[in-house]
Amino acid sequence: MADVVDNNKEYIVGTSGNYITKRRKNVMDIIKPTVVSNAVVLTEDMTGSVVVLPDSGADTDVITLPTTPVEGTNFEFVFGTDLTATFVMAGKFQGQITDGGGIQDVASATSVSILKSTTMAGDRLSLVYIGDTWYLSGQFVTAAAMSAA
Secondary structure: OEEEEOOOEEEEEOOOOOEEEEEOOOHHHEEOOOOEOOEEEOOHHHOOEEEEOOOOOOOEEEEEOOOOOOOOOEEEEEOOOOOOOEEEEEEEEEEEEEEOOEEEEEEEEEEEEEOOOOOOOOOEEEEEEEOOEEEEEEEOOOOOOEEEO
16 A cells, blocks of 8 residues: 655555655656756756756766765666767766676776767666665767766
């Protein structure tokens, strides 16, 4: 049985007796952010959203992730166009992506760059926050479309 709270979240009691929180989907689940001063700022309220990153025409744009999100905060980035800008994010990252060169491991990285001229329409990147780390996975057509350091 599920209880709906504020038309946004459902609380379900799992078979173990623990509560599971499920965010209800709505029309705001696809976000097309506007780049303001070369920055895209994501908030915890946007968790579960598909973020379509714009191409601003700048050389580098910064994606700011929530600084102290709750566990399970997640974003799906989809590229609707070939990028001419590089997007950079800071945080603690783990995971791997698959690109045109194979599997790229991201181990203990503190920054991720999605590189211009290599990111193509249809490429995607997923982030999930667990503990104090953003776990990522993604698929890119071109080799070296993303770098982590």
